[in-house]
Amino acid sequence: MIVFDAVRFSYNSREILKDISFSVGAGERIAFLGGSGEGKTTILKLIMGLIRPDSGRILIDGEDITCKTEAQLRDTRMKFSIVFQEGALFDSLNVKENVAFCLREYTKMPEEQIEEKVKELLRTVDVERAIDLMPEELSGGMHRRVAIARSLAATDPKMFLYDEPTSGLDPVNADNICKLILDLSRNGKGFIIVTHKVFDAVKVADRFMFLYDGRVRLDGNREDLLHATIPEIQIFLSELRYTQEEKNV
Numbered sequence: 293m294i295v296f297d298a299v300r301f302s303y304n305s306r307e308i309l310k311d312i313s314f315s316v317g318a319g320e321r322i323a324f325l326g327g328s329g330e331g332k333t334t335i336l337k338l339i340m341g342l343i344r345p346d347s348g349r350i351l352i353d354g355e356d357i358t359c360k361t362e363a364q365l366r367d368t369r370m371k372f373s374i375v376f377q378e379g380a381l382f383d384s385l386n387v388k389e390n391v392a393f394c395l396r397e398y399t400k401m402p403e404e405q406i407e408e409k410v411k412e413l414l415r416t417v418d419v420e421r422a423i424d425l426m427p428e429e430l431s432g433g434m435h436r437r438v439a440i441a442r443s444l445a446a447t448d449p450k451m452f453l454y455d456e457p458t459s460g461l462d463p464v465n466a467d468n469i470c471k472l473i474l475d476l477s478r479n480g481k482g483f484i485i486v487t488h489k490v491f492d493a494v495k496v497a498d499r500f501m502f503l504y505d506g507r508v509r510l511d512g513n514r515e516d517l518l519h520a521t522i523p524e525i526q527i528f529l530s531e532l533r534y535t536q537e538e539k540n541v
């Protein structure tokens with residue numbers, strides 16, 4: 293469904309992605325790992341057509357999106373449900389209005405159905421009780437859930453994109469978000485989760501890509517990740533070993 297073919301990307305002449313090639317099927321469960329600033333969020337923005345590569349091609353369902361107009365990109369974006377790193381709720385709207393906003397924006401649903409749909413979406417992510425709260429009144433975990441509900445309101449996506457969905461959450465809430473991610477992919481819809489938390493990545497994904505110095509340095513399954521000898525990946529894995537040792541004591 294997604295193909296990156298020799299993609300290069302720079303911000304203000306600073307090269308972030310040097311040569312990125314990979315191919316992802318619609319039902320795959322993928323984790324993009326990598327350190328802060330390596331370009332993980334940049335890759336999601338490229339998939340959504342929010343930014344364009346300097347060179348190389350990006351194909352979504354066989355169509356090259358690098359030369360599409362904004363109007364044509366709208367259809368491409370509808371194929372994805374994205375939860376941005378910041379969660380991105382509107383601070384001045386309560387939970388109900390945040391989710392309803394997307395329904396009004398992206399669907400032709402009549403107002404009387406919108407409230408029912410908002411409740412249903414909040415039920416899906418188990419935060420129905422927060423319907424009248426303002427974003428500032430939510431805990432980090434609830435905030436993430438509402439952001440996920442809001443992204444679900446937008447479309448009936450083919451694939452989910454999550455940018456650091458568990459960062460800043462305690463282990464219980466992070467685990468709940470991981471379960472939610474798996475639940476939402478149950479009917480064969482794949483996802484890409486971008487994260488530097490390898491512990492959460494191995495819970496949900498079965499294919500792992502490790503981004504370092506503008507290139508995909510590893511693309512493999514769980515075994516490939518766990519046995520990788522690349523020093524930068526070893527540092528990531530030490531977090532995993534530490535967490536497992538803690539559990540064993």
Ligand SMILES: Nc1ncnc2c1ncn2[C@@H]1O[C@H](COP(=O)(O)OP(=O)(O)OP(=O)(O)O)[C@@H](O)[C@H]1O
Nearest residue numbers: 303304308326327328329330331332333334335488
């Ligand atoms: N709008 C922008 N203008 C200029 N530079 C940017 C912009 N957005 C990101 N960058 C730079 O591009 C690089 C990659 O950013 P990106 O947000 O993709 O990293 P990341 O891997 O998602 O990091 P993190 O794990 O901290 O979220 C960083 O060095 C960042 O400073």
Ligand SMILES: [Mg+2]
Nearest residue numbers: 332333377455
């Ligand atoms: Mg990021």
